[in-house]
Amino acid sequence: MDTTFARYNMASSAIDELYSTGTGFTIKRYTVPGIKDIPVACKILFEDYDCDIVMAFGMPGPMPVDKMSAQIASTGIMEVQLQEKRHIIEVFVHEDEARDDEELAWLSDRRAREHAINAYNIVFDPEKLTENAGTGLRQGFDDKGPAVGGNTYSHRH
Amino acid sequence: MDTTFARYNMASSAIDELYSTGTGFTIKRYTVPGIKDIPVACKILFEDYDCDIVMAFGMPGPMPVDKMSAQIASTGIMEVQLQEKRHIIEVFVHEDEARDDEELAWLSDRRAREHAINAYNIVFDPEKLTENAGTGLRQGFDDKGPAVGGNTYSHRH
Amino acid sequence: MDTTFARYNMASSAIDELYSTGTGFTIKRYTVPGIKDIPVACKILFEDYDCDIVMAFGMPGPMPVDKMSAQIASTGIMEVQLQEKRHIIEVFVHEDEARDDEELAWLSDRRAREHAINAYNIVFDPEKLTENAGTGLRQGFDDKGPAVGGNTYSHRH
Amino acid sequence: MDTTFARYNMASSAIDELYSTGTGFTIKRYTVPGIKDIPVACKILFEDYDCDIVMAFGMPGPMPVDKMSAQIASTGIMEVQLQEKRHIIEVFVHEDEARDDEELAWLSDRRAREHAINAYNIVFDPEKLTENAGTGLRQGFDDKGPAVGGNTYSHRH
Amino acid sequence: MDTTFARYNMASSAIDELYSTGTGFTIKRYTVPGIKDIPVACKILFEDYDCDIVMAFGMPGPMPVDKMSAQIASTGIMEVQLQEKRHIIEVFVHEDEARDDEELAWLSDRRAREHAINAYNIVFDPEKLTENAGTGLRQGFDDKGPAVGGNTYSHRH
Numbered sequence: 001m002d003t004t005f006a007r008y009n010m011a012s013s014a015i016d017e018l019y020s021t022g023t024g025f026t027i028k029r030y031t032v033p034g035i036k037d038i039p040v041a042c043k044i045l046f047e048d049y050d051c052d053i054v055m056a057f058g059m060p061g062p063m064p065v066d067k068m069s070a071q072i073a074s075t076g077i078m079e080v081q082l083q084e085k086r087h088i089i090e091v092f093v094h095e096d097e098a099r100d101d102e103e104l105a106w107l108s109d110r111r112a113r114e115h116a117i118n119a120y121n122i123v124f125d126p127e128k129l130t131e132n133a134g135t136g137l138r139q140g141f142d143d144k145g146p147a148v149g150g151n152t153y154s155h156r157h
Numbered sequence: 158m159d160t161t162f163a164r165y166n167m168a169s170s171a172i173d174e175l176y177s178t179g180t181g182f183t184i185k186r187y188t189v190p191g192i193k194d195i196p197v198a199c200k201i202l203f204e205d206y207d208c209d210i211v212m213a214f215g216m217p218g219p220m221p222v223d224k225m226s227a228q229i230a231s232t233g234i235m236e237v238q239l240q241e242k243r244h245i246i247e248v249f250v251h252e253d254e255a256r257d258d259e260e261l262a263w264l265s266d267r268r269a270r271e272h273a274i275n276a277y278n279i280v281f282d283p284e285k286l287t288e289n290a291g292t293g294l295r296q297g298f299d300d301k302g303p304a305v306g307g308n309t310y311s312h313r314h
Numbered sequence: 315m316d317t318t319f320a321r322y323n324m325a326s327s328a329i330d331e332l333y334s335t336g337t338g339f340t341i342k343r344y345t346v347p348g349i350k351d352i353p354v355a356c357k358i359l360f361e362d363y364d365c366d367i368v369m370a371f372g373m374p375g376p377m378p379v380d381k382m383s384a385q386i387a388s389t390g391i392m393e394v395q396l397q398e399k400r401h402i403i404e405v406f407v408h409e410d411e412a413r414d415d416e417e418l419a420w421l422s423d424r425r426a427r428e429h430a431i432n433a434y435n436i437v438f439d440p441e442k443l444t445e446n447a448g449t450g451l452r453q454g455f456d457d458k459g460p461a462v463g464g465n466t467y468s469h470r471h
Numbered sequence: 472m473d474t475t476f477a478r479y480n481m482a483s484s485a486i487d488e489l490y491s492t493g494t495g496f497t498i499k500r501y502t503v504p505g506i507k508d509i510p511v512a513c514k515i516l517f518e519d520y521d522c523d524i525v526m527a528f529g530m531p532g533p534m535p536v537d538k539m540s541a542q543i544a545s546t547g548i549m550e551v552q553l554q555e556k557r558h559i560i561e562v563f564v565h566e567d568e569a570r571d572d573e574e575l576a577w578l579s580d581r582r583a584r585e586h587a588i589n590a591y592n593i594v595f596d597p598e599k600l601t602e603n604a605g606t607g608l609r610q611g612f613d614d615k616g617p618a619v620g621g622n623t624y625s626h627r628h
Numbered sequence: 629m630d631t632t633f634a635r636y637n638m639a640s641s642a643i644d645e646l647y648s649t650g651t652g653f654t655i656k657r658y659t660v661p662g663i664k665d666i667p668v669a670c671k672i673l674f675e676d677y678d679c680d681i682v683m684a685f686g687m688p689g690p691m692p693v694d695k696m697s698a699q700i701a702s703t704g705i706m707e708v709q710l711q712e713k714r715h716i717i718e719v720f721v722h723e724d725e726a727r728d729d730e731e732l733a734w735l736s737d738r739r740a741r742e743h744a745i746n747a748y749n750i751v752f753d754p755e756k757l758t759e760n761a762g763t764g765l766r767q768g769f770d771d772k773g774p775a776v777g778g779n780t781y782s783h784r785h
Binding site: 008009012032033039043064068069072075076080083 | 695698699702703705706707709710713714715716717718722743746750754757758760761762763764765767772773774775
Binding site: 067070071074075077078079081082085086087088089090094097115118122126129130132133134135136137139144145146147 | 160197204232
């Protein structure tokens with residue numbers, strides 16, 4: 001699920017990472033012109049191709065109109081998840097997150113790969129996510145880590 | 158219902174508080190990568206695990222893109238509540254609500270615990286909430302209290 | 315339908331006003347912690363208590379995050395109305411509409427009461443609203459009145 | 472479909488214009504307190520009164536909270552159209568579009584009348600709208616006209 | 629699917645381009661007054677005229693109220709796509725994207741034509757879009773191209 005608008009081929013990075021991470025899945029790729037075309041394509045992937053999870057790659061530009069498009073796309077992605085009761089991992093890299101084209105390429109590649117692992121864990125290994133709950137993980141730039149070393153009281157469950 | 162993005166393990170605080178408050182319930186925990194992954198996970202908790210209520214813990218970052226993500230997540234949480242006709246207690250701590258990491262940890266812990274009691278009351282003791290209607294309660298920072306000592310006319314019902 | 319977050323007990327003002335205005339109805343009160351918990355509670359009031367109309371009282375705080383919460387709550391209230399095909403009278407008093415606590419209490423009381431009459435008219439006397447169409451009525455502060463004395467051409471219907 | 476909040480009786484202007492434009496229709500009027508009460512009323516007009524089209528008149532005030540209300544109302548109006556598969560002509564005049572009360576009254580009257588003709592054409596004469604496609608028509612203030620005299624290539628359809 | 633509000637007849641440009649690109653389709657044109665009237669018209673085109681894809685042409689003005697209308701229209705267009713599980717290619721040209729009327733006409737014509745080809749490819753030749761994934765294509769102004777020459781690792785699928 002990616003776009004011709006984006007300036008980096010994030011789907012290929014994610015596909016590369018998924019094949020490094022595990023087996024037992026097949027991948028269907030679907031490319032649309034722009035970010036607002038993504039949600040209905042996600043719905044088609046779930047209903048016509050019976051995907052268990054969808055990764056949605058988009059690269060919003062720096063202008064207000066681009067931010068609005070990203071918001072509308074995200075709202076649609078949310079809606080599709082609720083209609084299908086399945087996860088869509090939204091991997092958006094905003095063009096203005098990076099200082100230059102080189103960083104943009106690096107960030108896009110890294111974020112796509114780290115979210116590919118998230119997608120893999122949601123389907124095959126959900127406990128791994130609970131182990132990292134509240135630890136400040138970030139996809140792309142460095143993790144922020146927990147505030148003040150995390151909780152210190154003892155759980156009673 | 159929490160995230161690996163958040164920088165404090167709020168779900169553990171809430172679970173701790175719930176076990177201190179009462180009995181007669183079981184807890185299912187579900188962790189997702191980020192805040193926009195929460196709504197569909199809430200739906201899964203209601204439909205596949207038959208939860209009566211869900212607490213959704215998230216920690217939006219300080220950037221505009223983070224605020225937008227929080228808005229979209231909240232909209233999705235709203236939608237799930239209406240589809241399921243059950244409450245989701247949204248416990249979001251914005252990173253920029255706190256001055257530093259220490260306050261962030263303190264605020265996260267306190268808000269999670271106070272909302273855990275709200276969640277408990279909605280299910281087990283709804284009258285307790287009406288007793289406190291319009292009294293300016295806040296979860297985390299100090300309560301603001303009622304304006305001008307509350308209503309002074311006599312109710313006729 | 316009110317909250318423990320609000321700093322004035324608006325529901326009690328409205329209930330007081332409704333009992334002054336007429337008879338032939340019963341009232342069900344439902345209190346939730348915050349403004350975003352209101353929509354699903356409205357839905358429960360319509361479906362499980364068979365209410366004809368719901369009044370939703372909320373008091374958004376002055377911060378951007380509070381404004382966002384109000385917007386999301388309003389969107390949910392809109393959605394519930396369309397699902398149920400019944401009116402919800404939203405009575406929100408923004409904390410920053412008033413100069414101080416005293417004005418806030420006065421405004422909350424007055425707006426709650428004037429909207430209680432609107433709710434009564436929608437159910438029992440809808441023509442009364444058409445009589446006042448386009449006359450610039452406000453709930454709480456003074457009415458603004460019509461622009462330039464209203465229409466001056468003759469109606470042919 | 473109008474409000475007691477608005478400061479001009481736009482519905483009466485539109486009704487006047489409709490009776491000047493043609494015959495073969497009947498009109499049902501429904502007045503609500505404020506702009507956010509409009510969408511569910513539109514739904515009632517479609518479902519309980521079997522209207523073919525609804526005109527929704529509203530006058531958002533100049534404050535940010537008024538703009539937010541207008542946005543939520545518009546979103547609800549959109550939703551109702553999609554649920555009913557029928558058009559709602561939204562006629563909103565923002566109070567701050569006019570310099571003074573006199574212009575506000577003039578603008579409200581003119582916009583209501585011009586949109587009344589649009590509503591008439593959608594139901595009775597849809598080709599008339601295609602004739603004017605891309606010509607920069609405005610309701611109320613002067614039309615802006617086409618950019619650079621419109622298209623110059625020859626159509627082949 | 630176009631409007632009388634827009635200042636350029638984009639639908640005619642797109643129709644011209646489609647007839648140059650291929651055969652095997654028929655076109656239904658539907659004109660509405662403004663941008664917020666578009667979504668329900670798209671729904672009518674899908675359900676009553678059984679269209680496979682819809683192109684929606686709009687030209688939002690430069691004022692904040694125009695931007696809000698565009699956002700609401702886009703949200704409705706998104707909703708219709710999800711209800712119908714078919715694509716709507718949204719072709720919006722914001723009036724303030726161009727320096728003057730001449731550029732506005734040029735941009736409108738070019739964007740309409742390039743999106744017409746996108747619409748054609750989605751229906752008849754979807755692989756063509758995947759070939760261009762992540763290459764920074766833009767409709768109207770010059771393409772931005774990929775960041776740093778695109779991905780350099782080898783795909784293993």
